[in-house]
Amino acid sequence: MHYVSTRGHAPRLGFEDVTLAGLASDGGLYVPESWPSFSTADIAALRGLSYVDTAVAVMRPFVAGALDDAALKSLCEAAYGRFAHAAVVPLKQLDHRHWLLELFHGPTLAFKDVALQLLGLLFERFLANRDTHLTVIGATSGDTGSAAIDALAGRAKVDIFMLHPKGRVSEVQRRQMTTVLAPNVYNIAIEGSFDDAQAMVKAMFAHQSFAGQFNLSAVNSINWARLMAQIVYYFYSAVQLGSPDRKVAFSVPTGNFGDVFAGYVAARMGLPIERLIVATNVNDILHRALSAGDYSVGSVTPTAAPSMDIQVSSNFERLLFDLHGRDGDALAASMKGFETNKRLQLSQGMRDEAAGLFSSTRVDADRMQLAMRWAYDKAGETIDPHSAIGLAAAQDAMLDPSIPVVTLATAHPAKFGDAVERATGIRPTLPSRIGELFERQERYTILPAEIGAIEGFIADQADKA
Ligand SMILES: *Cc1c(COP(=O)(O)O)cnc(C)c1O
DSSP: OEEEETTSOSOOEEHHHHHHHOSOTTSOOEEESSOOOOOHHHHHTTTTOOHHHHHHHHHHHHHTTTOOHHHHHHHHHHHHTTSSSTTSSOEEEOSSSEEEEEOOOSTTSBTHHHHHHHHHHHHHHHHHTSSOOEEEEEEOSSHHHHHHHHHHTTOTTEEEEEEEETTOSOHHHHHHHHTOOOTTEEEEEEESOHHHHHHHHHHHHHOHHHHHHTTEEOOSTTSHHHHHHHHHHHHHHHHHTTTTTSOEEEEEEOSSSHHHHHHHHHHHHTOOEEEEEEEEOSOOHHHHHHHHSEEEOOOOOOOSOGGGOOSSOTTHHHHHHHHTTTOHHHHHHHHHHHHHHSEEEOOHHHHHHHHTTEEEEEOOHHHHHHHHHHHHHHHOOOOOHHHHHHHHHHHHSOOOTTSOEEEEEOBOGGGGHHHHHHHHSOOOOOOHHHHGGGGSOOOOEEEESOHHHHHHHHHHHHHHO
């Protein structure tokens, strides 16, 4: 399989190079040159398979030329063997037509583990053949940082430097990062805000001599391999509910459009998906884009579902590429306009095409709380604010009642205990494997929010390696 950039001017690459590159050199995002196609028989053949075997079958065409089945399977066994549930991502029934797909049984209790655990292993394997060393840098307001650190801890030829705003992440979030004592993990608490941290990470990537010298890389969801790993659970859950003989709808709590884009890929591959519901909170750029064609940046309002508090959804570019007929030059012109004007108007043709598969709903705080309470009172399930936004959108969607609707549950409720307690009166408890966090030793470095100090620290540590 080869990959091309959405902006048409980066080299066409194989899976291994795309995984290590992250962003394309023309500023675009890598996508497969064509979508693989699964026949009805191919999908029926997934019945009864374990998560790992489903993963091998679904990802096989995307890694062709880089990994054979045996290699892919051993990576998946290592990645998903660390999940705390035998089903890896169990499907739970809520009522006669609503289901919850629990994606949070990984080591850090966030759905990002599903993709990042595999990505960490892919990095290590692909770097083993090369005379290179990767320096992963990132900024986190909480969840992504811990999932990335857990995935990369102890991996050969990779260092990870994760910046968090000092005193502005919860104690659980901080400890999930700072108690990982592997020698290739560096936690930096900066004396500033999350925006300061993110601005410094961007500045380091833009500082070409520095970025080149240390071979900087990112693990955010612009990396194709992350999206690829997420396609698997759409197939896995749909087959359990009767696919390919029965259509299934999905409701996806959405921020960067990565998770729901994986559902789009599953549909392009032939999985009979009736509808993909894009659920947003009040930060609703995607709802405005899909319902009115208005993709324009507003200001971010903090909510109880912080992983969805986003105003620019980087992976939306991948859908826009297909909506532009896969014309990289046309898309590059549109994105340039968006970067200048902070808005992009989707044509009627693009809106109609997107509406064939996607619908969208904006869920406010009251509706989110109602969904949390409904899940607890009616189905005995405690769900987190992100999952509750997905469930509310699923319940409000106008769908044929014979179609089962799967809501993706993206975080363990105990990660957002305060919000859950406010809605239901019940405080969810952390699983015991995380509870031990409070006894473990922490290690992190406090630095001022100055680019020189951060770069100096990274250079010092890298020299020792
Ligand atoms: C990252 C995240 C999301 C949003 O996923 P995208 O792929 O960015 O759309 C939703 N819920 C939780 C808990 C997350 O961590």
